[in-house]
Amino acid sequence: MSKTTRTRLFAGAAVTAAGALALSACGSGDAVNDASDGLLMWTLEVQPDRLEAQQAVLDEFTSQTDIEVELVPVEQDQVAQLMASAALSEEMPDVVGAATLGLVRSFESEGYLNHDIAADVVDALGADSFTEASLDLTRDGDAQLAVPADAWAQILVYRQDLFEEAGLEAPTTYESLRTAAETLTSGDSFGITLATDPAGTFTQETFESLALGNDCQLVDDGGDVTLDSEACTSAVDLYTTLGADLSPAGTQTVESTRASYFSGQSAMILWSTFVLDELAGLRADAAPACDECSSGTWLAENSGIVPLVTGPDGGENAGSFGEITSFAASSAASPDETAQLIEFLMTDGYVDWLAMAPEGKMPVRHGQSADSTEYLDAWTELETGVDTRMPLGDIYSEETISALLDVTENISRWALTQGQGDIIGPLNAQLPIAKVVADSTAGSVDAATAQRDMVDAVTDIAE
Numbered sequence: 001m002s003k004t005t006r007t008r009l010f011a012g013a014a015v016t017a018a019g020a021l022a023l024s025a026c027g028s029g030d031a032v033n034d035a036s037d038g039l040l041m042w043t044l045e046v047q048p049d050r051l052e053a054q055q056a057v058l059d060e061f062t063s064q065t066d067i068e069v070e071l072v073p074v075e076q077d078q079v080a081q082l083m084a085s086a087a088l089s090e091e092m093p094d095v096v097g098a099a100t101l102g103l104v105r106s107f108e109s110e111g112y113l114n115h116d117i118a119a120d121v122v123d124a125l126g127a128d129s130f131t132e133a134s135l136d137l138t139r140d141g142d143a144q145l146a147v148p149a150d151a152w153a154q155i156l157v158y159r160q161d162l163f164e165e166a167g168l169e170a171p172t173t174y175e176s177l178r179t180a181a182e183t184l185t186s187g188d189s190f191g192i193t194l195a196t197d198p199a200g201t202f203t204q205e206t207f208e209s210l211a212l213g214n215d216c217q218l219v220d221d222g223g224d225v226t227l228d229s230e231a232c233t234s235a236v237d238l239y240t241t242l243g244a245d246l247s248p249a250g251t252q253t254v255e256s257t258r259a260s261y262f263s264g265q266s267a268m269i270l271w272s273t274f275v276l277d278e279l280a281g282l283r284a285d286a287a288p289a290c291d292e293c294s295s296g297t298w299l300a301e302n303s304g305i306v307p308l309v310t311g312p313d314g315g316e317n318a319g320s321f322g323e324i325t326s327f328a329a330s331s332a333a334s335p336d337e338t339a340q341l342i343e344f345l346m347t348d349g350y351v352d353w354l355a356m357a358p359e360g361k362m363p364v365r366h367g368q369s370a371d372s373t374e375y376l377d378a379w380t381e382l383e384t385g386v387d388t389r390m391p392l393g394d395i396y397s398e399e400t401i402s403a404l405l406d407v408t409e410n411i412s413r414w415a416l417t418q419g420q421g422d423i424i425g426p427l428n429a430q431l432p433i434a435k436v437v438a439d440s441t442a443g444s445v446d447a448a449t450a451q452r453d454m455v456d457a458v459t460d461i462a463e
Contacts, residue, residue, distance in 0.1 A: 038068030046073035117329035134364035146326035150361035153322030154209040156306040193260035198438035209321035214311025218414035231313040243441030264290030276359040282385030319412025358382040432457030
């Protein structure tokens with residue numbers, strides 16, 4: 001899980017682990033679950049308020065279908081081990097909710113997924129009612145691995161008021177981003193605060209987001225490392241310049257980048273959509289503190305959103321880093337009933353599912369058909385926040401809401417679209433990109449050396 005999704009307090013973790021492990025106490029093999037006893041759903045949304053919301057949705061499903069569903073919360077860092085145990089004991093869940101892209105690929109490599117259920121559900125709902133990006137990232141060749149449900153994405157947030165005062169255009173391209181950062185850096189004020197933490201997944205995600213905007217890819221379809229491309233040269237040059245010269249000195253983390261923007265120290269940050277409620281002052285422990293921020297929503301009202309920063313080589317392949325979570329049907333799932341459940345969660349129960357955290361659960365299904373926007377429209381009215389709650393549509397301008405609704409169209413990920421998802425695990429474990437970025441933005445190496453170091457490090461992992 002990305003650090004940008006904020007630290008989670010996994011209440012009842014011991015009970016969760018014990019309960020899930022108990023599932024692995026008997027049996028073995030790949031038998032299909034007996035739906036006469038109801039369905040078993042694991043969920044990675046384990047906070048108490050989210051469990052309550054999910055249970056309400058499942059209760060409504062049961063009232064409509066007479067199919068009982070047992071909901072079991074499982075923590076992200078335990079689910080792979082628990083699934084392996086459950087597979088051996090023939091006690092796999094029928095469906096896993098909120099499965100990340102990495103987890104879906106891991107399940108696929110272990111043979112835990114039922115492609116037919118996922119494909120049947122997408123076909124029944126209409127593939128054209130989903131964003132193209134969500135389906136691309138949850139497919140492996142012709143196989144639909146899971147049913148994409150929602151997404152968060154890395155976005156660029158900028159001070160519209162400062163841009164207007166300086167006569168700057170919105171930072172939608174490499175060129176306009178660099179120009180704005182240079183113009184707005186003076187004294188103790190900086191154009192941007194960019195992640196530079198060598199041990200931070202957030203740093204690697206931030207670089208990947210800018211790199212994808214220029215179609216700088218990690219590997220090609222054959223698995224060969226492609227970070228030595230001209231597109232990647234531009235991405236490394238930009239990140240090095242921004243981080244070394246136009247961002248505050250020192251190691252910048254997920255927390256410090258947000259704090260810098262919230263205090264008025266910097267005019268731009270790259271962060272996830274989870275910042276949307278905090279930007280509006282709806283979370284007391286992460287509230288804006290700039291001089292003008294006495295009104296809780298002032299910073300949100302004076303911030304613009306850029307869902308995709310494109311580079312000169314990006315073209316139609318430009319994308320932005322993000323995460324898509326899915327409903328994953330297991331290889332032991334009861335086919336008809338599991339399909340019914342997932343279809344319900346993507347129709348009658350969909351808005352309530354998104355309502356758990358709308359700032360981080362943006363709809364990848366816009367409506368009941370290709371031309372419908374009912375779920376997008378409903379999303380703008382969902383309340384967000386922690387200590388205070390307000391609808392997103394009451395906080396942000398129509399222009400900003402429009403930009404946010406485009407976010408899920410641009411999500412991409414290194415290696416997944418090239419069918420090389422196996423490299424993602426070790427890449428995130430070793431964080432070679434983050435370490436090189438930290439060196440280049442600290443001035444230890446120049447951009448050219450940084451690019452060579454990235455190529456060497458990722459080549460070692462790929463081999």
